């Protein structure tokens with residue numbers, strides 16, 4: 001490739017990215033508007049909470065418990081070398097609350113609910129259901145996109161809490177149940193290490209932002225899918241990939257800005 | 263061009279419409295008129311722009327140049343209220359476009375709940391009346407996915423006419439149906455036109471039903487269009503026009519032979 005062609009190609013891509021970000025911004029504004037301007041649709045919102053949230057409960061709970069058990073095992077085996085097994089609660093608690101809870105929950109929910117959302121909306125595009133709504137003067141933003149995107153913001157903190165609690169339970173089960181650590185030691189180390197504003201606040205801030213990202217990307221990709229079967233699968237795949245990368249990169253910046261300022 | 267009837271009241275009118283997708287021209291200065299209270303069948307090969315024509319009428323897409331007038335409103339004018347225009351239009355999409363997640367009843371009730379002040383009982387009554395009109399008795403609790411192709415088409419037709427539109431647009435209402443269902447839809451469309459005086463614009467590949475149904479036929483050919491009574495088009499001296507009908511009749515004959523053979 002000649003240098004000129006390279007520069008041109010780079011320019012094209014840069015413009016595409018900027019254009020996509022711009023249309024995402026407009027999309028965000030229009031679903032936020034649909035969420036606050038009447039007609040409001042509480043029933044649709046509740047339905048979506050059920051679809052996205054309740055159906056993810058088991059996978060998030062089980063995964064949280066498994067991750068907690070691994071943390072408990074690894075943490076105990078490492079700490080015991082330094083005679084510091086008494087801080088197991090602190091190590092596990094901080095890892096879960098600060099990083100693993102919000103990040104892994106976002107990845108799991110994207111795989112379970114984000115992909116389903118993108119697939120559902122893009123197949124509605126393909127089968128002209130959204131055009132059908134437009135012809136009845138019903139805004140698809142209002143009845144399809146906004147309830148799903150807002151529900152995602154809403155369920156993420158709840159599922160993150162579940163993940164963290166299940167993780168702590170898993171670590172407790174390994175540390176106290178299996179390794180014979182004193183329950184009081186585990187719990188007091190956990191309690192004394194976690195600070196409400198910094199750790200819990202940061203955890204929920206991350207969960208809210210990841211929920212926003214997951215909801216936005218899934219609905220945006222679905223809404224702008226090419227109306228073919230290939231378009232549906234492309235929308236679904238790219239939702240999972242883009243959300244996962246966005247969550248991991250976003251996590252770094254959130255941690256840098258929020259977590260270590262003190 | 264074929265001779266038009268000396269004068270008629272045009273319900274929908276295209277005036278030098280130019281339409282292109284990514285530089286590929288679909289319509290180059292298309293002008294035609296659809297008479298009020300009549301049935302116009304739109305014919306043309308695959309990709310000739312039949313669906314695009316209907317989408318232009320509904321304001322779902324905008325032309326590059328030209329005017330599309332629906333009941334006196336120019337839908338290409340950004341100041342025109344699309345909601346007002348669309349309240350006069352019913353649209354039957356090729357695959358029905360009923361919402362997958364709602365029952366047949368809720369699909370039909372949706373436009374009434376959105377745009378009228380009718381109470382529950384009145385809506386239920388209207389929905390049942392409309393389903394009866396298309397010969398669907400006991401399906402209101404079913405999801406669209408549980409209906410056969412012919413029933414789905416009829417349910418979608420019921421939704422399209424539930425707000426008593428002046429104009430009904432049908433995208434290939436006969437495709438993919440067995441002969442009995444096909445005949446049923448054909449009768450329903452005729453009845454809708456005769457009894458309610460609704461202007462019908464029907465996209466179809468089906469020559470036999472076109473000849474039975476149409477007051478006027480519009481044939482879309484590459485780069486031009488021909489309009490006139492179907493019988494006149496069929497016996498046209500224009501080879502391309504006559505050829506279209508011929509070819510299709512051959513296919514028809516083949517279909518019949520095959521059906522007879524099995």
Ligand SMILES: Nc1ncnc2c1ncn2[C@@H]1O[C@H](COP(=O)(O)OP(=O)(O)OP(=O)(O)O)[C@@H](O)[C@H]1O
Nearest residue numbers: 283284286288306307308309310311312313314315
């Ligand atoms: N959204 C779109 N983006 C790009 N091209 C499009 C779009 N919609 C239609 N086209 C193109 O416009 C042309 C006309 O399409 P249209 O769907 O109107 O054809 P049609 O006559 O309805 O064909 P068919 O009988 O297959 O339904 C086709 O070449 C198609 O590729």
Ligand SMILES: [Mg+2]
Nearest residue numbers: 312313314433
């Ligand atoms: Mg078509």
